[in-house]
Amino acid sequence: MNNLGLASALVFEPRKAFAEIDARPRFWFPLLVLVVTTVVIAVWYRSVVDLEWVTDRTIRASSFAKSLTEAQIEEAVKRSAGNRTLGTVATVLGTPIAIVAIGLLGTLYLMLAGKVTRVRRSFKHWFALTWWAALPGAVLTLLGAAFVLLTATTTQIDQTELKPLSLNALFVQRTFDQPGYALFSSIDLIQLYGLYLGVVGVRAWSGRSWLFSSIFALLPYVLIYGIWAFISLR
Numbered sequence: 001m002n003n004l005g006l007a008s009a010l011v012f013e014p015r016k017a018f019a020e021i022d023a024r025p026r027f028w029f030p031l032l033v034l035v036v037t038t039v040v041i042a043v044w045y046r047s048v049v050d051l052e053w054v055t056d057r058t059i060r061a062s063s064f065a066k067s068l069t070e071a072q073i074e075e076a077v078k079r080s081a082g083n084r085t086l087g088t089v090a091t092v093l094g095t096p097i098a099i100v101a102i103g104l105l106g107t108l109y110l111m112l113a114g115k116v117t118r119v120r121r122s123f124k125h126w127f128a129l130t131w132w133a134a135l136p137g138a139v140l141t142l143l144g145a146a147f148v149l150l151t152a153t154t155t156q157i158d159q160t161e162l163k164p165l166s167l168n169a170l171f172v173q174r175t176f177d178q179p180g181y182a183l184f185s186s187i188d189l190i191q192l193y194g195l196y197l198g199v200v201g202v203r204a205w206s207g208r209s210w211l212f213s214s215i216f217a218l219l220p221y222v223l224i225y226g227i228w229a230f231i232s233l234r
Contacts (some may be wrong), residue, residue, distance in 0.1 A: 003029040010136055013198055018204040020104070023133055025124045030138075035096045037142040042091045045145070045162065046084070050155040054194070055080040057158070061176070072154035105128050106220070113216055119206040129201045137194040160185035183232050187225070195221060 001009065001020045007030075009017035055077045059068070068076075080087070109125040113119070126231040157178065160166065166186035167173055175181065195218060203213035 006132070007135055010132060010197060014200045015204045018129070018133070021128050021201070022125065022205055024123075025128040027124070027128040027131045030128075030135040031100075034131060034138040035099055035135055037138045038099060039045040039092055039095050041142060041145045041162065042095055043088055044149055045093065045157070045159065046088050048152070049147055049157050050157060051080055051084060051087075052077050053156045054159070057176070103127070103130050110217075113219070117206070117212075117216060119202070120207075121176070123206060125205075129198070129205075132196050133183070133197040133201055136197070137190045139191045140193075161189045165189040165192075180229070180233050182223070183228050213232055 003026075006017055006020055009020070042114060056073065059073050059076055104127075106122065107127045107130050110129065111121075111123060114121055114126065144164050148157070148162050148164055160168070160182065163169065163185060166185045166188040168181065170189075172180070174183045174184060198217040199210070199213045202217045203210060205212070206216070
């Protein structure tokens with residue numbers, strides 16, 4: 001099965017797709033697609049958005065804003081807007097590094113969990129599962145962000161708005177200054193589908209129950225978002 005066939009199987013026959021990955025683990029195709037789509041979204045967003053507005057908004061919402069004077073905030077905003085090209089270059093160079101680092105952390109967790117629960121696969125297997133499970137979400141996220149940027153009627157676009165299928169956009173609808181805004185804006189239906197694929201992959205490789213596979217694949221996310229929710233919703 002070639003890469004495009006495998007990507008299609010992830011949507012329509014995920015168990016078959018993960019059986020193929022188990023037999024022939026490879027990861028370059030989904031990793032490159034994820035990097036390219038993320039960089040495209042980031043660069044496109046920077047080219048459209050009002051950077052001064054974004055920077056001002058971000059600084060004022062941060063925890064150290066109270067220690068800054070109005071003049072210092074204005075200076076930081078002007079400096080950010082003046083370094084648009086440098087910021088774009090940093091985004092292009094830094095985004096792939098961040099993506100790979102996050103993927104490596106996820107892979108190390110899967111390897112450790114696999115050893116503890118006797119679901120023995122190589123590093124290459126778990127690394128491949130990480131990227132293939134994220135592949136459909138990367139493509140759908142690009143389409144969602146493209147729709148937002150193409151239909152925007154203003155340059156004052158919050159980065160969270162690039163996720164039109166987030167829990168905040170669809171259900172909670174909290175504003176920027178309300179607790180939980182960033183939390184609910186970061187979780188979207190596309191991401192949840194990627195987590196589902198991770199569970200399916202673990203189940204296909206372990207042959208165990210849905211409950212076991214869900215705990216195995218989702219434990220880090222439950223802990224991270226649980227702590228985040230505890231902090232942001234207090």
